[in-house]
Amino acid sequence: MFAVLSTMLAAAIERPDIDWHAVLPELLLLGGGALVTVIDLVFLERARKIMPTLTSLVFLVALIPVLTLWEAGDNLPRVMWDGAYVVDNYSLVLKGLFLLSGYVIVLLSTNYMSEGDYYDSEYYQLISASVLGMLVMTSARDLVSIFVALELVSIPAYLMAAWRKRDLKSNEAGLKYMLMGVFASAILLYGMSLLYGLAGSTKLADIATAIDIGESKPIITLGIVFTIIGFGFKVSAVPFHTWAPDTYEGAPTPLTAFLAVASKAAGFVALLNVIIIGFPTQAEVVEPFMWVLAAITMTVGNLIALRQTNLVRMLAYSGVAQAGYMLAPLAVFSGNADRATSAVVTYLVIYAAMNLGAFAVVIIAARKTQSGEISSYGGMFNYAPGLTLAMTFFLFSLAGIPPVGGWWAKFEVFRVLTDGNRASGIALAVVAAVNSVVAAFYYLNIAKQMWFMPAPDGDNSRIVIPPSLIAAVGLTLAVTIATGVLPGLVSDMTDFVNVALP
């Protein structure tokens, strides 16, 4: 009796093969995060100064195995845990993106956190935890790991959104974000449970087969729609975007950049995973839904952005609109999944660079003007010409005007949409084209303030920019310009083949 039980136990807890090299980025980040926590516990206040440096080093060190995995590209994809966790070109590009975004966020936070009266060691621990969730997300090919990754991304972000705890707006930001986030998680879980019920497995590949032959169409549709809606909150797609502007405005600005770029990208990765791998056969459900979602997201985002007077809020709504462009390839993904994925990832990479850059400038400007109002940017060309030039590049990139990066991101989206001459794709391309002209107007409005208007308070003293912020602007600007002039840099990396295979 005992002998039987013990053999059963041994079989049940048999350790699965782990490809240590493949999970090294996650492990390093986990270890690094733990190290930051321990150092904080041991040295307390004395370690405050080195926290940002340490965290950014952790991100850079975790980047090394990503690069070595990429270099040893022959034996990709590396599949673990029965296909639930996959490291391939697609996930490596995104891991690199998340680690570098995390690095830039730390650069943005350094002065902000140390100069305000905030807990800052904990902040960096939470950032690394959240980025760890993003890394897991890129490789997750299973509903459970996707959900765990999503919560790992979100929960630290709920805390950080309320980081300025003496500020009512920040409290509002954190609370709104958390309530909406939890609500979204509930919807997501409901959708996932339906899918699990149908397939009897949480693996996306199994779900794909199960719903292909499944007969209960309404349940399948409900499962798919609820899952997509759950992620729709994360990527702030209209009509699930309502938390974004208030949270963005109230949260500490570096964290806003984090939410607008990294966290949103994580949502897109989750969407890509479930749609491309989980629902490839359900185009007739997914595509019309994504079409509507993309069209209203870009249109509503743009129209509301037009009316904003606060730059951070404007960037929030413009981020909503940009999410619309990123959703668009998914409205025509069937038969073209690789290219649609490439387009979304290309957009994510370029969007991260230009949007982080724009936020960096916002943070720098706020150091002088103490304001996020668009009118407070007047006269910047006179007292900070270099910064103005950088911001102009970011804005034009966001508007999609060559030769800076954004044009290539939009170009890729248009290319997918117009491929194959599908009426729905071309119609969405037209909607996107009209929207880009609308968007150009409000991006240009910022440039107009900075270049043409006098400083509102007549104060033309120069801005002193701390080195970490200079580094952040320099890094993002270099990527923004390089991807625009030589789009091959990013397109060679994102030219995926067979993402759909586990």
Place this chain on the structure above:
Amino acid sequence: MENSFLQDWGITIMVFLPLVGALIMMLTPASQEENHKSIALGTTLATAAIGFWMCVDFWRLGKSEWNNLHYVVDKNWISVVNARYLVGVDGISIPLIALTLLVVPLVMIYSWNHIPNPGNPKAFLMLILVLHTGMLGSFVAQDLVLFFVFFEVVLLPMYFMIGVWGGEDRLYASIKFFLYTLFGSALMLVSFLALYWSTGSDTFIMSELAERVQTQDIKLGTQVLIFGGMFMGFGIKVPMFPFHTWLPDAHTQAPTQGSVILAAVLLKLGTYGFIRIAIQILPEAAIEWAPWIGLLAVIGIIYGSLGCLAQTDMKRLIAFSSVAHMGYVMLGIATLTDFGMNAAIFGMVAHGLITGMLFFIAGSVKDRFHTLEIKRLGGLLIQAPRMGWILGFCTMASLGLPGLAGFWGEFPAILAAYQPAPGISTSLFRVYMVVAAIGTVLAAGYLLWLLQRTAFGTPSEEFEDDPEIHDMVFTEYVAWVPLLILIVLFGFLPHLIFDLTDGTVSDFADAVAALGK
């Protein structure tokens, strides 16, 4: 044979040298104003040296070679869509490149002591250098994506030049300029993509696309639609009636240097695009569109001229005259004949020289009188006789006096309308011809009227003893004399340009003629 250094590097160095100059200026502190001016001028002169060396080398290849692309550099650029860094020059790009290479250094010289308010020569001159790269790049690009990128690069510096250094209504003018052009280029990009998909989706090379459109039998309806998108993009840039309304505002508000570059080079991007891209790739659609282009061109001629007669501001008058002159260029293009398109390219160069010159004069008048209101001016010939005579000379050139460059842009274009390419209604174009000819009378009217009221007569009382009003200064001589010489030179020796352009243009015209039968 081409010089081997020029073959490999000529175009690339010429196009990107201004950008290098701009980078050097970026690293130089803003307080060293003299250094900035020297770097900017030096860069444009070096660019011109390389460029003119290439032009001379090109000339020596001999007439039989002028219709082919030379100094071609073909490098992989964006491999996923097969967009290439493909640049090269032939007979129709050389005159426009030479014009650009000439005008920009002259603008730099003029800027030496004419930096418009609110100063900051560093930023101002850097923008001109970026503009320089964009313009040269557009004229050498032989790949649609590359062309599109350069075409857009031009947009930004001009927007800031108008917006920061412009006149009172600069905000309105600059945003109007920007949104109009952006709208046009968005539609242009869509038609480029449509062309890409409908021809097998693996190339953006212009000549290759032109071949495929013929061999693959693309439906005429599709071609006409694609041409329509390009028409919007280029037509707004030209600008053609009814998309011209950004131009008077932009010209009037822009600083002198901006107006000169806008008139001399930027508008030509549109007309050049028509010939190089729209007509080369889609000759069949061009035949369908020709009557409409011709119609808008003659409306532009008459409307522009009437607009001129109604102006009270000298600069605005010159701006409206651009609408009329570009109408002649577009009429020449619309005939789709060898003769008409040659005239059009000549017209582009002539308009660049003459109208550029007129804007220079307007700028200098503004510097002295602080107004351009025609009724307050007068007696320029008494107060600044040399400038007055030059104004007279330029108005004569502008109205198309034989013996000066303006004549050879206008007269052959009208003549070409007598017999458009096969497949286009001859009687319709003869009507256009008559209307366009009437336009020349109106042109004489508004230009002579302008001259009379500003140069003749006696100075008005308010400016009679104004000590600020003086005759030309050194930088003005240096900047203007080359233009004046060329206006005369091309007036007497028009074949200098006609010979260059004829080869390529007749290739395009032959393609149209073969389809129109």
